[in-house]
Amino acid sequence: MSLKPSEEIIKNSNIFKMMQEHHFTDYTKFWKWSVSDKKKFWTETIKNLDINLTNPFSEIYNSDDVENPQWLNGAKLNIVDSCFQNDDDAIAIIYQKENDELQSISQLTLEKLVNRIANSLIDSGLVKGDVIAIDMPLTLEAVAIYLAAIKAGIPVATIADSFTPNEIAIRLKITKPKLIFTQDYLLRAGKKLPLYSKILEANAPKAVVIKATEEALSLREYDLFWDDFLSNNTSFKSVLHNPEDLMTILFSSGTTGEPKAIPWTHTTPIKSASDGYYHHNIQKNDVVCWPTNLGWMMGPWLIFAALINKASIALYYGAPIDRNFGEFVQNAKVNMLGLVPSIVKHWIKTKCNENLDWNAIKCFSSTGEASNPKEMEYLMQLGNNKPVIEYCGGTEIGGGYVTSTVVQENIPSTFSTQALGGEFVLLNDEYKPSDKGELFLLPPIMGLSEKLLNRDHHDVYFKDTPTYNGLKLRRHGDQLIRLNNGYYKAMGRVDDAMNLGGIKVSSIQIEAVINRLHFIKESAAIAISPEDGGPSVLVIYYVALNARETENESYLNLINTLIKNELNPLFRAKELIKIDSLPRTASGKVMRRKLRDLFESEH
Template identity: 70%
Template sequence: MSTKPIWKPSKKIIESSNIYKMMQATNFENYEDFWKWSVTNKEDFWEKTIQNLNIQLAEKYTSILDTSKGVENAQWLKNAKLNIVDSCFQNEEEATALIYQKEDKSIEKITQKELLNLVNKIANGLIETGLKCGDKIAIDMPMTLEAVAIYLAGIKAGMPVVTIADSFTPNEIEVRLKITKPKLIFTQDFIKRGEKELPLFKKIKEANAPKAIVIKKSEATSDLRNGDVYWNAFLSAKTEFKTIIQDPSAIITILFSSGTTGEPKAIPWTHTTPIKGASDGYYHQDIHKNDVVCWPTNLGWMMGPWLVFASLINKATIALYYETPTNEGFGKFVQDAKVTMLGVIPSFVKYWKNSKCMEQFNWNSIKCFSSTGEVSNPIEMEYLMKLANKKPVIEYCGGTEIGGGYVTSTVVQPNIASTFSTQALGGEFVLLNEEHKESKKGELFIIPPIMGLSNSLLNRNHFDVYYKGTPKYKGNILRRHGDQLEQLENGYFKMQGRVDDAMNLGGIKVSSVQIEAVVNSLDFVKESAAVAVSPKSGGPSELIVYYVENPSKFNIEQRFKQAKENIKNQLNPLFKLTDLVKIDILPRTASNKVMRRKLRELYESK
């Protein structure tokens, strides 16, 4: 691949960046030296970052970091008291907090004051419904004004918010509800997609969800269960609500991430996790006051909460488009909303490039793009840059259990398509080969502590998942993550996919085991193994399933169709099967574990 920069920052861009301001304040001229300082002096870096973000503390910390219980149990902002939602409302009251466009409607705006009033009405509604601090609530709906307000209201009221993606099947929703046991769920009756109305509340009922608050989007009637209420009946008239102040370690959100077993990991976020996401937005995506940040996502994926906190804490505007981001309407919205930072997953860009649907719009207000969720393709990323008159793409990779990124790019370094220019500020990792020796290409291990790293899981042993059996590095305990990277000769990084049994499909992390369980239920399958394979030209992973045959009357096309439909209906419509391959026997280790890496290599050698 080419390591030639296709964008270089001008002196003006560098000197107006948040990174440059911080470098000036800490007396650094060179970015690499500044990054090194951010990880060798973590307490200083994070203290200054908290000041830069103006994080609102009801009581100040006695120490910014305490590792007396080990770096794997780091305590941030020890003895402080806060509620992170208070840091989301620091702009002027009349500043635009959200700009959004509903289906078939024109653009609307809501001020910070109006958003705060709505948040307070919801928080009061929760109390009036009989909930109390510590009770969990759930959200399963698209990324809308109401979703953002519900999310902030739950946290403000001290009620951890369980976030579930609206694309999930009833089975996947039920799994997540059983793990977390929320008292209440917020949803919509339908999701509009063009002329179609996709039932959402119906899925919630099939998932045996608790009492539902239903936002009406359709003229069609919904059969509410006993106890369910419509949104308007739930909403309180009171626009004042006293924020519940908590310890920094109090849980604010529970998100889900696939591990290498069937059940998803339930990952709690605390009041300190959003500081990591907001700091990445401040430094790496270079979000400034009154910028307009658009990233099509959902609260069920970490980029949903990231978008809320990285925008609002940095006093920027969240831009939400209610329909699909692949149509021309989205391009016009980006133009008319004057989006300054546009986040993508590579699959969107591939569609835009093939259809040329975005070329008619003026995207010059964009200062930078950011890409995450999948491995990107250099040709497509160069195309994306041209859509906004050659603006850089901040490649960004992290995880739900990190609260942000571990490797990324900046606007103060040359931009090379589909590569990361730096480890994220305030965090450090090392690449190790299979012998656990430091290498330019290998498995990534995070060097804790970093603000935002999870300390607990609801349904697993956190230490066993992330630390047990990891190698030591220079006397330090390492934290596993599962990604494989290569460091190029110029110091930049290139993503090499996963080393474990997880994969990214359509910007969503899913385990091989989850897919195999669905495929194994088919009559013609004795056993199967799912792998993610990188296309030869680069770009998003493709889903390949190998299977050992049970005798069957179905032909190859029928088998492929059945497997594809099963994955779509039982897991997620975004998981698209690329190939179904018959094999006589699955390769296994001596301990009988399927060697998925061998299958990946077998497919890539075809």
């Protein structure tokens, strides 16, 4: 199944408008122009997005140093100002709690709430450059807290609400926030899951707690409830920044175990909004829904891609796995719905969202893990045959590097184009151009990270990388294949990272946890892609501490319990396989690629 866009869809798209301005009739030629004349493309994109600059830039970027290109050199801005440029009475957020009514908030009302929170942060003694943390679901309050901190010059460390106390503690240790925002409990799918108690176990700093339940809650003497924290002052002047100033700290898997702390600057959201504008075709007063969390890059992405494009954010507080969510999508009249493919797999099994009116949807989007064509075809049909914009990128990119558009033929589970304004090459094991191989980015690209808080940025992304036609390349770690029609398919990772349920984690993180078990001498965690496509599954090879010991069925349950408690309750190993020894390189590094080949040859 494939979908060809109608002439009406093409002519009403944001991409077509830009193509018309530059007299392009062929999309591929338009993309080539966006990378051959990057300075003009990104200058015009900033104009298209109506980015609010207090001082203009003297040059869009410095092409002499692709590792540190100094985007918007000379400008002054606060990116939050670009999020409030729609009409005062335009709907900014549509939201619904589980088993409750649909509610909405206007741009003016949201801005006043943001200003109240910004004043509260300053009244609490925080100053420009101090860090706060947010560990709570993506609610109206979470969005407002996030925008308020950035508006006040206070960077935000975002932590996923699914993390264990141990994972929370690691992130707090790295970022050292002065204040953390959380809820008493997380209410989802009929369950009441503790949040405040988790941050206490993680030895969190002073907390501001939002009540999601009516239950009594005893706080530490220096913690505050939300109502006691909130100022009544609805006026606040944005703190101006240099474009490269820190705005958000997000985390991504590292191959040395500890997660990489990735700074987003005031230019990173421009990449997010650009992808939303061109590839997801987000337009003024559209409604954009993407079940996610601020702890993952799609949380901040959603906020900026929607609000900068003058669209509404749709937030459902429950789990997106039943008909209640489907009815929310219907009643909120969602125009762009983004998902992790695992959610669609669940919908197919339960048929929970069939026979609903999703005709307002103009396109879907899929990211976080590889998708399955049959599942994506099912999704397309739920929206009365609407395209799925496949979207793959990274936290350190601020968006995608390979994706799709509404102006090209849409083929399920494939990417139709490299992202506008960015370019990559595929190289084989000999670093020669190939139709299948490791992906290397060609910087500069708006949104690319230039620093890491707990790593040497150059070593992670540039050290020992090859060149391409004399140009410096940036490592990313994904593997792709270019198909005969010029489209792309994802082929997993080439390094020790993996995507499980849409969450990026390193093999080493998993191995460090399970190697503590009494029966394991050493282990190797690998991600296996199903033959018919779709999300990766976790498989663990291990060398027994006692070579004579036979395999025990209970060992897999032990491992899954440990992974759930120490890392993430969403992670689960499918198979545990005993092996005499792990394959290693001459330098002693585990060859996980050989283990993947071994597994696939035996299954």
